[in-house]
Amino acid sequence: MDSYWNVRYHEEGLIWGQNPSSTAFHARDIFKQNNVTTVLVPGSGYGRNTKALSADFTVEGIELSGHAVKLARQWDPQSHFMEGSVLDSPTGGKKYDAVYCFDLLHLFLLKDRRKLIDHCIKQLNDSGIMYFTCFSDEDTHNGAGKRVEEGTFEYMEGKCAHFFTEEDLINHFGGLNLMEVGSVTEKLTYQDERTKEYLLRYIVVKKD
Template identity: 35%
Template sequence: MSQFWESNFIEKQKIWGDAATDLAVDAADLFMREGLSNILIPGFGYGRNAMEFIKRNIKVTGIEISQTAIKLAQDHFSNETKIHHGSVAQMPFDDTKYDGVFCHALLHLLEEDERKHCIDQSYRHLTKGGLMYFTVISSLDSAFENGEKIGHNRFQSPHGVNLFFYDESAIANEFEAYGLIEAQERQEPLIPKAGSKGQRFWKVLCRKEQ
């Protein structure tokens, strides 16, 4: 997967533009209301979502598999924003405790053992009372069953990307052991652009026990 994303960022640079996702704005608002001040973002990309947290005076540390994406991010972030280069499958990269984790549209790209590792390590990074906010693609998304089936709820897209689509059972199976407090389906963006269906995600919130 490393080469896939590196090639995409080299060719397309800021693939998704500069604007943050609506789900990232929702997470940043929630984290601000909760008084969080230091968070980890696995799957940092070039930082379009991270800016929403920084605007709210929340310190951000990232993990990103693409060196090109990191270079793009460094054009917009100060040296105070640390970005670890590597896969989330290699976590942990440090022993820092964070009071929040935000991970958007990453887990469903991973193998089952990698998903479990990312969730587990994110939880281990949390301070007591800290929040994890994951977004994962839903089995109600229009891309479900579009492509070659390679496993339960798992398909290879026409572009060659392996996707695991989450339903309620998968959410419970992967997150209940990590303080699951909320799971709801969301449209991204909230108001799709003309000619676009947008995507269906699960918003998954977990809180580490006090």
């Protein structure tokens, strides 16, 4: 996966354009209402969404692609970016008031989805909040490619996507307090002005 993303960032730069997802602004409002000061962003890419958060919070991103980290440090100098995998055990015992994780969870098979969520919970302060987005089962791309697990399809060689029903998404975060769950249409404008829309689910949960 590292080389896939590195190649994409190298060739396409700010792949999904300059505008943050509307979910980043939604998360920002929820975090503000809950007195959040520090935010961890797993799979932070080139900082498209950290930039919507870093004016209000102290933001740290962790990202697998070294090339994306270089772009992110230029695009959002107010955030701090670390190169590494979210699947490696968190080190240093550092904790955050909130996690914002945009479109990373659906890239993994069930075992690693559980690991990602577990690592995020471990890095969350008591009463901390997590905001995750992921592909929706109601999106038109659901079902394309070879089925590898329940709800998960290999849509190109070595690249999987999991499509979440609302119930499945809530179950992934079982044990945490559900604050909000919903659907949103993500609207992208690529570097070359092409546009794309797809359907996401989001979930907001709180740790006791």
